[in-house]
Amino acid sequence: MKAYLDCIPCFMQQALRAGRIATSDQKKIKQILDKTGEMVKSISMQDTPAEIGMHVYRIVRDVTGVNDPYKDIKKQHIKEANSIYAELEKWVEMSDDKLLTAIKIAIAGNVIDMGVNKSFNIIKDIKKTLHQDFGILDYEGFKKQLSKSKSILYIGDNAGESVFDKILIKALKKPVIYAVRSIPIINDVTMEDAIDSGLDKVSELLDSGSEAPGLILSQCSPKFLEIFNNAGLVISKGQGNYEGLSNCNRQVFFLLKAKCAVIAGDLNVQVGDLILKNYK
Amino acid sequence: MKAYLDCIPCFMQQALRAGRIATSDQKKIKQILDKTGEMVKSISMQDTPAEIGMHVYRIVRDVTGVNDPYKDIKKQHIKEANSIYAELEKWVEMSDDKLLTAIKIAIAGNVIDMGVNKSFNIIKDIKKTLHQDFGILDYEGFKKQLSKSKSILYIGDNAGESVFDKILIKALKKPVIYAVRSIPIINDVTMEDAIDSGLDKVSELLDSGSEAPGLILSQCSPKFLEIFNNAGLVISKGQGNYEGLSNCNRQVFFLLKAKCAVIAGDLNVQVGDLILKNYK
Numbered sequence: 001m002k003a004y005l006d007c008i009p010c011f012m013q014q015a016l017r018a019g020r021i022a023t024s025d026q027k028k029i030k031q032i033l034d035k036t037g038e039m040v041k042s043i044s045m046q047d048t049p050a051e052i053g054m055h056v057y058r059i060v061r062d063v064t065g066v067n068d069p070y071k072d073i074k075k076q077h078i079k080e081a082n083s084i085y086a087e088l089e090k091w092v093e094m095s096d097d098k099l100l101t102a103i104k105i106a107i108a109g110n111v112i113d114m115g116v117n118k119s120f121n122i123i124k125d126i127k128k129t130l131h132q133d134f135g136i137l138d139y140e141g142f143k144k145q146l147s148k149s150k151s152i153l154y155i156g157d158n159a160g161e162s163v164f165d166k167i168l169i170k171a172l173k174k175p176v177i178y179a180v181r182s183i184p185i186i187n188d189v190t191m192e193d194a195i196d197s198g199l200d201k202v203s204e205l206l207d208s209g210s211e212a213p214g215l216i217l218s219q220c221s222p223k224f225l226e227i228f229n230n231a232g233l234v235i236s237k238g239q240g241n242y243e244g245l246s247n248c249n250r251q252v253f254f255l256l257k258a259k260c261a262v263i264a265g266d267l268n269v270q271v272g273d274l275i276l277k278n279y280k
Numbered sequence: 281m282k283a284y285l286d287c288i289p290c291f292m293q294q295a296l297r298a299g300r301i302a303t304s305d306q307k308k309i310k311q312i313l314d315k316t317g318e319m320v321k322s323i324s325m326q327d328t329p330a331e332i333g334m335h336v337y338r339i340v341r342d343v344t345g346v347n348d349p350y351k352d353i354k355k356q357h358i359k360e361a362n363s364i365y366a367e368l369e370k371w372v373e374m375s376d377d378k379l380l381t382a383i384k385i386a387i388a389g390n391v392i393d394m395g396v397n398k399s400f401n402i403i404k405d406i407k408k409t410l411h412q413d414f415g416i417l418d419y420e421g422f423k424k425q426l427s428k429s430k431s432i433l434y435i436g437d438n439a440g441e442s443v444f445d446k447i448l449i450k451a452l453k454k455p456v457i458y459a460v461r462s463i464p465i466i467n468d469v470t471m472e473d474a475i476d477s478g479l480d481k482v483s484e485l486l487d488s489g490s491e492a493p494g495l496i497l498s499q500c501s502p503k504f505l506e507i508f509n510n511a512g513l514v515i516s517k518g519q520g521n522y523e524g525l526s527n528c529n530r531q532v533f534f535l536l537k538a539k540c541a542v543i544a545g546d547l548n549v550q551v552g553d554l555i556l557k558n559y560k
Contacts, residue, residue: 005306008313009296012289012320026285026325033288033320040292040317045310 001246004262007049011056012036018060018186022069035059049262050214050243057185057213068184070159077160077187078196080122081109088167091130100139102171103255104130107274109164110157110238110257122160135258135273142253142276149232152176154203155215155245157238157256158186159193165237169202177227178203185213188240214240217248239263245279252279281526284542287329291336292316298340298466302349315339329542330494330523337465337493348464350439357440357467358476360402361389368447371410380419382451383535384410387554389444390437390518390537402440415538415553422533422556429512432456434483435495435525437518437536438466439473445517449482457507458483465493468520494520497528519543525559532559 015036019029036056043052061067088105095101108129111122146152154169154176156162169176178199181188189197194205209221215236217225228234234252236245242254242263254277258264264271295316299309316336323332341347368385375381388409391402426432434449434456436442449456458479461468469477474485489501495516497505508514514532516525522534522543534557538544544551 005296005309005313008317009289009292012292012317016285016289029285030325033285035321037288037292037317037320041314045306 001048001243001263001266003043003045003047003049003052004265005045006262007052008040008043010049010260010262011040011052014053015056015060018057018069019064021073022060022064022066025064028063032059032063035063048214048216048243050212050240051216053214053240054185054212054216070187071184074159074187074193075196077122077158078163078193081160081163081197084123084126085163085166088126088164089170092167092171099143099171101130102168103139103142103276104132104274106161106164106168106237107255107257107276109161110255110259111161126164129257129274132274134276135269136267136275136277138253138276138278141278145233145251145253145278146172146174149174151227151231152233152235153179153227153231154235155179155208155237155241156181156189156194156199157241159189159197160187161237162189162194162197162199166197166199166202168235169199174233176203177206177231179206179208179215179224179227181211181213182207182209182219183211185211188213210244212240212244214238214242215244217244248279253277254279281328281523281543281546283323283325283327283329283332284545285325286542287332288320288323290329290540290542291320291332294333295336295340298337298349299344301353302340302344302346305344308343312340312343315343328494328496328523330492330520331496333494333520334465334492334496350467351464354439354467354473355476357402357438358443358473361440361443361477364403364406365443365446368406368444369450372447372451379423379451381410382448383419383422383556384412384554386441386444386448386517387535387537387556389441390535390539391441409537409554412554414556415549416547416555416557418533418556418558421558425513425531425533425558426452426454429454431507431511432513432515433459433507433511434515435459435488435517435521436461436469436474436479437521439469439477440467441517442469442474442477442479446477446479446482448515449479454513456483457486457511459486459488459495459504459507461491461493462487462489462499463491465491468493490524492520492524494518494522494524496524522547528559533557534559 019032092098092101108126111125180194208224210219236252236254238256256275258273299312372381388406391405460474488504490496490499516532516534518536536555538553
């Protein structure tokens, strides 16, 4: 998905939010906004928001010298998600359609997104999501593709949400490769976060090579690209990965909550809608 | 009130909104965002948001060549407000405390603000406002100051809202000078809008000299400043005028709805609160 003009004020908002997490020095935060503002004229509307976002968070790193501002927040989110993991597994076990419940839980985990939401209540939001209808639900297509796939590539999104991905991966009952970001970027899941989330117990972990807050194929490693091109089923979590992959050359199932008006508009759904979209 | 860092993403949002009202040319809108972004580094956090906002709307004018993008919108708002004027006057007549009801109606008109709100329903919002409690209500102080004042300066805010100001001006039962912006800026009330609103029938109209979306004393004419300094009572409507006058050297009664988190924070109230504040 190419960037929309509406993304530009949002980049400024994200720069401010990330700046405040990285430092309390008001002059440095102003400097981050100055540099982000200066960058606007070099933004090409042909780029994806994830590619542009990468530069915003680079500015935050450069100005503050803080490489991973969201480190503590990520650890906290993983801890919180882990603390309710057993309960979530019970919900899946007790449900009539285990796979669909696991999909809903995996999307519910997508409320954990520091790039979009400032605040959320993890348990409350998950329970609400479980009772919510989908804006797009290509479930039959998903089950069909799953049944005939020998290998699954699962592209992770945020740390914390990653714990919920574990629920879905177990419900898939197939070998899964779980791809993570190459460097810390916002609160996106990295190799370390994936291990903290216990994903190494249920999948093979893979560094995608992407340094953006969304998967950018041109940044990915040859190994990732080979797996991406040959996997029977590709599951892409969250908005950032949707931005990067929504015009790619293969079938992808996008699993996300449409959290901003731009993404909702691009998908032709309402803000807040749950999405399981078969992109061919 | 000095600008807060939170105002900076808001300026980008305002630039986008005003750009879209002025033109449908996406390249020009991008150019507006480029120039607004470039301007960020020259923003002094010692300036008021109204002063900075002035530069944003200048960029919109310069890039699009459209001098008054909100012209049609303002005319429409005045027309809508005029269409319910008689009913509002009845509300005042029928109420136990006519002055307080007129104050509430004047604040209710403050929902008409293209700088902050994208959409609103005029009748619905007014009725809601009439039943709302105040976050700050220095009513006794206001009545006392009103009773001992021979001359009142009333600083207008938005076009459309200006029709509601007429209700309050009549309820004040004293000679009023109504100050307007010097040039079209967002949907702020100008001399032409004030006449369209019928304010010339109930007050003496005065061009303040200010070209910002909020009264900036350093821009004001000597005539305005003389009246400002000597008026028995000064009523300042809306957020923009609050930004410009909240650190001035005389008593002002601020009448507004706190529509953004920054203003609400500065006033120590909740977003959405109605305010009648005696600033000394």
